[in-house]
């Protein structure tokens with residue numbers, strides 16, 4: 221990728237979509253109708269249902285709604301929703317953007333997002349790792365952003381390495397797609413190298429346990445500083461972008477401070493990948509960074525709300541890599557509520573709790589909560605972190621003592637707390 | 647037991663550590679420390695020789711390639727087998743169970759030699775066994791989670807650890823395998839966190855004498871909840 225000669229701002233990607241076949245138009249209209257109806261009834265999940273109806277009426281709706289415009293897909297184990305929010309904010313400088321900002325990242329949710337805005341020239345869509353092959357084959361994205369691949373919900377979806385193989389195969393069949401990916405994640409690199417073009421970003425990685433053996437041949441990887449390599453030839457590619465703390469450094473030495481409104485190293489990594497993606501579409505990095513700095517919450521994450529007279533910050537962590545990134549974000553001295561459920565959407569197997577360094581919380585006030593509070597209680601007991609147990613997260617917040625509280629919850633626990641606190645402000 | 651501290655080997659956590667398996671080492675160490683016995687965890691990494699002087703060896707879960715890599719490494723550096731021959735305690739879960747057996751076939755169809763410390767062999771089953779498991783044995787029931795494709799057959803040199811009351815286990819109504827001080831189960835990940843009786847059985851082998859009572863109320867509460875959940879799932 222040549223950074224010195226970016227394409228013209230807004231061109232050639234922002235061409236308006238062609239006319240849609242009547243069947244697709246009808247399917248899109250139906251999807252919008254269902255979504256609007258569900259919004260009026262307050263059930264919320266209408267977008268997804270609308271997408272499902274649309275795909276039933278026109279099985280090719282996703283392809284037809286997506287192909288006529290410039291689509292960026294965002295995937296990976298962690299950071300999809302945040303990176304999608306970042307990219308849609310940044311690409312807004314090129315034109316209007318369709319986005320599944322609600323996190324509905326299966327084909328029906330993706331279809332619904334495109335159907336909601338059939339005439340806008342750009343789309344940024346987060347896609348569940350498992351559904352990338354189907355969605356990408358349908359919409360033919362100009363860019364695929366590949367954030368990271370780590371273990372998540374093992375009981376439900378199987379092995380991270382099988383995901384890597386499926387993505388690698390899908391990417392090899394997309395000649396027009398540029399993969400923008402983190403070269404510090406060996407599994408991600410194995411996928412990206414199969415693409416016809418790739419932009420590598422050294423965005424760092426704090427979780428290595430899923431990539432100690434080579435994705436291509438199974439031999440142990442050798443690490444040397446930031447570099448890593450395998451006997452079979454798989455090697456860390458040379459990055460075009462390097463993330464240094466909160467600054468993105470381009471290949472030509474230009475430094476772009478990120479100035480993010482979101483906390484944590486993981487969000488800086490997401491931002492670096494968003495900047496690199498936006499640059500391939502013609503958005504200058506400084507302009508992109510300026511737009512990024514205006515984001516302070518994403519789908520309720522990082523939001524501060526008032527509960528029983530104290531301010532609570534809501535943090536989401538879904539898997540060991542996510543928890544590992546989140547624990548260091550916690551405000552020193554503030555009491556902490558940890559809430560974990562083990563429903564289908566979370567993964568019913570909570571073995572991963574033992575991969576999270578909860579010992580870091582020693583000396584702090586901790587309340588464990590959620591439907592699987594007892595799993596957390598045993599984990600913290602063995603880590604010698606004193607805690608109290610309050611299964612209801614709002615009770616747990618009350619029990620956490622005075623002052624601002626930090627709440628970290630996994631997927632459905634976070635969703636439930638967010639719903640119960642909807643409409644409140646910090 | 648040699649020296650003053652009990653030395654707990656966490657075997658190849660880089661490849662056999664898929665499901666929070668380091669939890670078993672943390673549980674054993676903590677249960678010793680709470681009883682005033684010093685203990686340390688020794689990570690045995692891929693690419694390095696396997697020490698033969700440790701008191702306990704723990705093998706966790708892993709994916710097919712990782713499991714084949716682990717078996718090859720442990721056969722090339724037979725420290726664990728030497729330790730087992732002098733009576734050291736070996737505990738394997740899931741892929742660890744399969745690696746300790748005489749052979750295992752991965753989903754691609756390739757047969758790999760195991761360490762031969764248990765008289766078991768494993769081949770892929772029809773579908774993955776995923777979910778909560780309850781195993782009856784001669785102490786309080788074992789509760790855990792399983793996630794494996796393998797079906798394991800025992801030969802006369804090993805006996806099953808217990809009888810499956812909920813879930814799949816070996817695939818023939820039994821779970822796990824025991825030969826001397828080598829013990830393995832399909833209950834994966836940090837299974838010792840939920841099953842202090844199993845943890846203390848291993849420690850009794852290490853110490854040469856049963857360790858004293860160690861009440862941990864949180865564990866009792868979690869056990870009751872999980873056993874109830876497994877029972878409810880069975881009747882659903």
Ligand SMILES: [Zn+2]
Nearest residue numbers: 434437450452
């Ligand atoms: Zn390799």
